[in-house]
Amino acid sequence: MDNNQIKNLSYSLGADLCGIGSIERFKDAPKGFHPVDIYPEARSVISIGKHYSPSLLDANTKVPYTMMKNKIVELLDDISVKLTFYIESQGYKAIPIPSDEPYEYWDPDNMQGRGILSQKHAAQACGLGHIGKNTLLINEKYGNRLYLGAVITNMELTPDTVAKELCIEGCNLCLKSCPQSALDGITINQKKCRQICGRSTPAGGFVFSCYTCIKVCPFSKLEDSQ
Template structure:
């Protein structure tokens, strides 16, 4: 099975973006979080993305953004599960990377996915990581959620994108907790402020996405007509 067919299957399952990276593009991955640490026989890594409704950025309530984020996570986990099963029907071994699951890395005091979704996406040519530590894609800006598959088959990789972020630092300046003042995001500061229980309603919410809101590239070409100036 070639790269073209791989993408056709992923798009048929509901992905909006799909790209492929060769295993040699992960030489700088942190120890313990390289694709080969999860699947020693991995030869290619497939990244896919699903667009996120931009209207949620303009909503005064944080409920729609939170609920859509939870729903799209479930959607993407279903896509990656169905994809891996389809690959096994063709005698190709694949391992799905959970869309939104992380573990504590005591060596760096950070939460990490098994393999970084955004670094996989960058290596697979979907987009580039911006100053706000989010992936920016030409089509949807940062309004895209990411999934990935580790694959035993050698596949033709996609060309990586040139940097899309111009380091305007608008995201740095607007962050309420200065989580972006250094090149490496202060992950815990960001998470403690942005994610948690609503004190009045006692439900978990995403309370901040200011860095995503203000980014000049937050919508991409597909959504640019929806940009609000207020």
């Protein structure tokens, strides 16, 4: 099995992006959140991405954005599961990582959560883009309008080239525009962000209520045709 088989299957299932990274690229992962902490025999990580429409950011309501986000997360999880079964059918092991996983690690005082594997750091290690000042992955084609999924496997796959840094030097639009001043150009204060990023509706639903750091970024303006 080679990279092309994995990528072609990912694309056929609906992914827009698929990249591969070696375990060696995760040497800076926090203890307990490294791929081998999830699966000790891990040798490669497969990262997949699906973009969402730039038109959503121009709507006067956040409901369409919330709907598309939820549907894309379902799609990415479906792709990860199908990739897992395919890899296993070829005689290897694979572990799917949820796109929007429930946190096992949660710091209630700081409202800080960590997934078992950081999807954006995995995507960067797999060559899908580079993390910008707004702490979101920026891709050359789709900008920062991406949701991500991943699969860990014991297959030895050829790692893709790491993407160049895309964040514009001297641009601080996301830092200046964040209504919570939650960004410092390196990390995000999750507590400040979570205080306004989502809200419950009167009927008991949930809507993402702030994506200012995405919308003001020049890379949110990239069109699908590029």
